[in-house]
Structure formats: C-alpha cells, structure tokens
Amino acid sequence: MYRALHAVVPPVAKAVWRPEVTGLEHVPATGGVLLASNHLSFADSLVIPIVVPRKVVFLAKSDYFTGTGMRGALSRAWFTGLGMLPVDRDDSRAALDSLQVALEVLGRGEAFGIYPEGTRSRDGRLYRGRTGVAHLALTAGVPIVPVGLAGTERLQPVGARLPRLVDVTVRFGPPIHVAGRYDGVPLGRARREVTDRVMTAVGDLTGQEPAGVYNERPVHA
Template sequence: MLYWLLKKVLLGPLLRVYYRPWAEGVENVPTEGPAILAGNHLTVVDSFFMPLVLDRKVTFWAKSDYFTESGVKGWFKRFFFSRTGNLPVDRSGGRASEQAMRSAERVLREGELLGIYPEGTRSPDGRLYRGKTGVARLALEAKVPVIPVAMIGTAEMQPAGRLIPKRMRPGVRFGKPLDFSRYEGMETDRYVLRSVTDEVMYALMQLSGQEYVDVYAATVKAKHAAERRDRGET
C-alpha cells in the first residue's frame, strides 16, 4: 500500500515533474507475468527511477543491513524498505542467502517483477563490474526471462556524499528479454551460472555504454577501504 501511495500520490509525481526521467524500451517489459529486471547500480536513486517509469510494481532485493540498522535512521530504513515490499538479502552466503532466494522465487511464482542488481553493490567509480550468479540461478530455477536495465546519468545526479540529487534528467533503458530456457535443469552447474551471468552483464554493458571490469565491485571497495585505513583516513 505504501509503495503505490508513494509512487502515484506522494513521491512519484514530484520526481516526474522535477527530474523528468526518460525511458526507452519499456515495451520489452511484459505487462503481466514474472520477469527479472537486472540493472546496473550507480546510486541510491536507481531504485526510485527504474520502477517510476513502469506501470507495474517492482520488488527489489535489498541488503539485509537496511532491515537491521539501529537508531532513528535505522527505524526509518526498516519502515521504508519493509513497507514497500523489498526483500532482505544477506550477502554472507549460507542459509541466510538461501532464504533470500526462496523469497525471490515466491515473488516470481506470484507473477511479479523482481528487481536485482547483479553487481551486488553500487559501482565505486561508474564502471560496470562483474556480476554475481544469483541472478542466473533465479532465472533458471524460476524459468523466467531476464530483462537488462541500464540506468543512465544517475551517477552524475547523485555522486558519493550527496544527499539530494542534482536536477538532471536520468534515463532508464530496458533491453530485450534474455531467454535462458536452453539451460533448463542446469541451475546447479557453476559454469552455466557464470555463463548466464556474463551474458546478462554483457547486455548491460551494451545498453549502458559503461566500461566493464571483470572484478567484483565489493572487492574493489574493500581494497579502497583498506588503503584509506593505511593512510589513517576515516
């Protein structure tokens, strides 16, 4: 209920008028039935503008930290992410990650759209990084198409440290659905999962025009954090 209230009445109209987002390829998103929307991830506002240009609801995977942070800020995050129907995902692996997979599969079985950022975190520098194979496993197990979605210009709108995005026109570009039915029954094969994931990332690279880096974004972020600690920076 809060999702539609924000999208149709409160936040959505304001974003449309003030930022005037543009969209291409919306016809590639089915008007009904399940599909995975796999997007590049540049900044926080990606999760606002991607669903804004669609008539259908998009349920996102969101990192579990958003649901467990303490304090007043943490309460607002928990309220927002839970009340708008997002699914917590624990990226540490094991049973917690498996639970997130099952929740995502339930959304797809119910015929809904599921939004995923295969990079697993926001890009540290605007480039496109190696995708994690969760998107491939979900697509094969749920037998649904993957629609690549490129966010355009959001990194410039909201660079690191900026709370309110600049007044610029962001874009959302939807690619043709990717059909992986040829791999049916092979969802446990790690080579197949990597191949499917790389195909999704290649489509994102073509749509977004980003430079591709065959390294996980989280690895790069961890390296940068370690270098800052070595220099005595916070």
C-alpha cells in the same frame, strides 16, 4: 501502502527529474520477471520502480527498516511502500536468504530487481556479473530484462542528504529467455553463460567500459 505511494511518487518524481526512458515495452505487464541492472548509486533502487508501471521488488539494507522514533517509522513506511524487502548484508547467510526471497517473489508472478555486479560501481566501469541472476532465472523459469542506467551516480552521491536535479537515463533491453534453453547443459556452465549474456546486454545499453573482474564491497576498518 504500495499502491498509495506508487500513485503519487512516480508522477511527481518524473515531473521533477524527467528521466529519459526507452524500451519500457520490453518489460512484461504480468508474470515473474527479473530486471537485471548495472549499479551506480543507492538511488538506482528508487529510479527503476519509479519508471516501471508495475511493482518491482528490490532488497534493501535492514537498517532502513529498524530505525526508532518518527524518523524510523517514516523510513519503514517509505521503503515498504516502494515494495522493498529488508536484508541483513552483514549476515553470512544473507546471500542465500536473498535468493530464497527472490524465488518467492518470482513465484508470486512479480518483478524482482537485481544487480548482478553485487555492489555499486565506484569508478563507473561495468563489473563482471555474479551468477545469482542466472540461478534465479533458470530455477524460476522467468525471463531477464536487462536494464541500463546512466546519471544516477550524480542523482544522490554518497554523503548527499537530498537528491539533485540531474539528467538520468533508463534503458530497457529485449528480454533474455532461458526456460528450457539450457536443458542438458552443465549447471555451472549454464549459469555462467546466462550471466555473461545479461552483462553483455547491460553493457550494450550503458556503453560502460567492462572492468573484467568482480566488484568487491569495500572493507571498513
């Protein structure tokens, strides 16, 4: 399913939207790697796999995989075909389960996409990174490629049923290697330092204003 969709969707999407892509040479062709990106839109998890020539696994809300009828079947096929894996964001164990899934993906030598901010930025600022990205890199011994997205918040705004034709930019930075470079450093400090390095690199790619705080998911009544 993935190969069939990836052979069709990326060429068509790139022909229609013509995203500006730079630094793609920084993404290794093989082996486990983390793609750590800023997060502006639901569409981010579609844009990155479309422009990267190798499979990139993202986690997606389990709702996209549990629908019924023809629409539910099409949704499951679409997200599964794009290499996405379901996660229940409302489950208290979701964060731990997500890390375990990511380690399994990296252990297979695949690419895993992650948003260190945790949730999308609603004001365009770049929020402080959570240390899960560093935990994964240090545990799996894989490099982190920073990714800077711009314009995706206009591609499919919240509430829009269909994507729009807008300018989208995807920038990939040089990989950040951590394997063996934090030996002897206290684990908490190592995770914080690696995460801050990643967010600085992402900020350099996007030019976003740093928020200086963590981004929290909105509370729904």
